Amino acid sequence: MRNTNVDEGEEYPIYGDLLEVILSKVPLVDLVSASSVSKSWDYAVSSSLSHLKKLKPWVVIHTQSTISLAKRTTHAYDPRSNTWIEISRPLNPKETPTLLSSSSSNLVYELSDKGLAFSSDPLHQTWAHIPRPKVWRVDPLVTLVGRNVIVAGGAMYFENDLLSVEMYDMETSRWSTCQSMPRILKDSTTSTWISTTTNQHKLYITQKSSGITYTFDPKTKTWCGPYDLNPDPRVFFSAIDFAGDDLILVGLIGHAENVKTIKLWKIKPELNKFSEIAEIPNKLLEELKGENWNFSSIILLANNDFICMYKNSDPSIIIFCENIDGKWKWASVKNIVYDDIRIKDKIVISCTKVGILDLRLAMNSKNCKFIVKSPN
Numbered sequence: 166m167r168n169t170n171v172d173e174g175e176e177y178p179i180y181g182d183l184l185e186v187i188l189s190k191v192p193l194v195d196l197v198s199a200s201s202v203s204k205s206w207d208y209a210v211s212s213s214l215s216h217l218k219k220l221k222p223w224v225v226i227h228t229q230s231t232i233s234l235a236k237r238t239t240h241a242y243d244p245r246s247n248t249w250i251e252i253s254r255p256l257n258p259k260e261t262p263t264l265l266s267s268s269s270s271n272l273v274y275e276l277s278d279k280g281l282a283f284s285s286d287p288l289h290q291t292w293a294h295i296p297r298p299k300v301w302r303v304d305p306l307v308t309l310v311g312r313n314v315i316v317a318g319g320a321m322y323f324e325n326d327l328l329s330v331e332m333y334d335m336e337t338s339r340w341s342t343c344q345s346m347p348r349i350l351k352d353s354t355t356s357t358w359i360s361t362t363t364n365q366h367k368l369y370i371t372q373k374s375s376g377i378t379y380t381f382d383p384k385t386k387t388w389c390g391p392y393d394l395n396p397d398p399r400v401f402f403s404a405i406d407f408a409g410d411d412l413i414l415v416g417l418i419g420h421a422e423n424v425k426t427i428k429l430w431k432i433k434p435e436l437n438k439f440s441e442i443a444e445i446p447n448k449l450l451e452e453l454k455g456e457n458w459n460f461s462s463i464i465l466l467a468n469n470d471f472i473c474m475y476k477n478s479d480p481s482i483i484i485f486c487e488n489i490d491g492k493w494k495w496a497s498v499k500n501i502v503y504d505d506i507r508i509k510d511k512i513v514i515s516c517t518k519v520g521i522l523d524l525r526l527a528m529n530s531k532n533c534k535f536i537v538k539s540p541n
Contacts, residue, residue, distance in 0.1 A: 184209045189218040192246040194535045197524045210521070220520060221245040222468035224483060225252075225288070226502050227265055227273065227513040234262035240502045241288075241519075244471075244485060249501050249538035252288065267513045268306045268356035269363060270406050270466040276302065281316070281333075285309055287517040288527050298331045299340060300324050304355040306370065310363045312336050313383040317346055317370075318354030328354060332383060343386035346370075347379055360404040360465070362412070369405060369412065369434070373462060376403045376414075378434050396430050396439035401461075405432075408467035414439075415474060421461035426450060429472065429486060429493070443486055443493035452497055453482055466516035473516050475500070480512060501538065 188199060188210055200210040214220055221244045230236040239252040263275040263282075274283040276297065284292045298305075298316045305319030314333040320326065328346040333339070346354060353359060353372055360371045368381040371394060379390035394403060400416035407413070414432045419425035427445040432438065445453075453476060454460065462477045470488035481503040485496045506512060527533040 185213040185217055188213040190246075192248045192250075192537055193220070193243055193519070193521070194248075194250055194524055194537060197521055197528060200521060214521075218245060220518070221487070222471045222516050223287070223519045224466075224473055225515045225517055226500070227289075228502060228506055229265050229511045229513075230507070231264070231509045231511055234264060237262075237265070238502070238505075239289075242483070242498060243519075244487075244496075244498070247498075251536040251538060253534040253536065254290075254532055265511065265513050266304065266307070266356075267515060268359075268361050269308050270468070271515050271517050272307065272309050273513055273515065274307045276305070276307070281307070281314070283307065283309070283314065287519045287523045288533070289515075290527050290530065290533065293335070295333055295335075295338075296340065298333075299342075300326070300329045300331060304357065306354075306356055306359060306361050308361055308363050308368050310368055310383050311365055315343075315368055315381065315383065317368075317381075318350075318359065319356075320354070327351065330381070330386075332386065341386070343381075344388055347388055347391065349377065349391070350379075360406075362406045364407055364410070371403060371405045371414075373402055373404060376400065376416075378405070380434070390434075392434035392437065394432060394434060394439075396432070396441070397428070399425070400428075402463065404463060404465040406465045406467040406472075408472055409469045413442075413465070413467050413472060415463060415465045415472075417461075417463060424450070424454065424460065427453075427463070427474075443495070445484065445486075446495055449484055449495055449497050453484055455479060455481065464514070466514065468516045468518055471516070475514070479503075480514065 196210050200207045224242040226240045228238045241250045263277040267273045272285045280297045282292050282294045301321040302319040306317045308315050312335045317330040320329050330343040332341050332343050360373050362369050371378045376394040378392040378394045379388050381388050399418045401420055402417040405414050411431050414430045416428050417424050429443040431440045431442050460476045463474050464477050466473050472486040475483045481500050483498050483500055487494050
């Protein structure tokens with residue numbers, strides 16, 4: 166029976182639980198405008214993100230032509246909504262473009278003869294510019310520990326100390342020379358051979374081929390170690406990163422021509438303790454291998470309970486491992502950016518926590534546009 170008391174065309178507001186359910190289906194980038202509709206909508210957005218579909222770290226992918234450095238693209242994948250986003254931002258015409266690099270999960274940098282620029286914010290909107298290190302370097306390890314920028318390795322052949330380490334204090338605006346890297350790393354001082362990660366207190370570096378690990382303390386400007394991070398004798402390659410307060414190690418088991426499996430461990434180097442937390446399902450391992458079964462290295466990126474990894478030689482597939490209610494769940498996504506990458510293009514990938522405030526600040530800058538792609 167038709168309700169004759171309802172006028173045709175009359176609209177009724179959406180609120181409460183129904184609104185929160187609807188908002189849980191909306192990509193995060195579109196929730197910025199939704200949160201500005203009214204106070205009740207802002208509350209609904211916050212409640213939806215807290216209880217129904219929580220935020221997940223984004224995978225941010227930068228590409229740059231090594232022939233024309235001004236040609237750059239930035240894309241992001243939001244696993245919460247399974248959405249790819251193109252981030253468009255014009256280059257400053259007053260700045261000379263330089264090669265973009267990264268040696269840690271959330272810090273990107275540009276090193277040139279004019280100085281060192283770096284960014285650690287989620288969308289790499291803001292950049293700090295400091296004088297270049299005294300030692301000339303190529304592909305060094307550049308990390309941020311507290312207020313200190315640490316630059317290690319990659320020294321040019323004509324420098325006196327190929328293992329030199331320099332540290333820039335952001336408060337005093339001064340470079341200082343630190344204890345050199347351990348001599349055992351003399352043939353592998355660049356990010357190609359070394360995996361790096363940091364917490365608020367120390368820098369951790371691991372030789373990818375052996376698992377030998379050292380820590381660097383900015384307070385004393387010295388190294389500690391070595392620690393042998395080899396939880397399984399079958400591991401031929403390893404990489405590290407922090408997932409929250411936990412140091413995570415990924416290990417490739419087998420050999421480059423036949424990777425048997427990939428495992429994740431929670432580790433405590435100083436105590437030589439290892440705890441296996443997850444092993445990749447066979448289906449995803451085969452997907453990661455792709456047509457080229459040979460791969461000798463993998464990149465590990467972590468953020469809280471969210472871990473992603475990809476083949477360094479072929480980042481066409483990105484693998485995720487997420488801790489949900491105490492259980493590690495695996496998934497994968499095709500890297501839609503990879504199809505447009507040319508042979509001589511450089512790709513820099515980070516895993517970063519992006520929130521409503523970060524997106525609002527980027528949008529309000531009027532220098533950044535977000536274009537949502539079709540769901541994968």
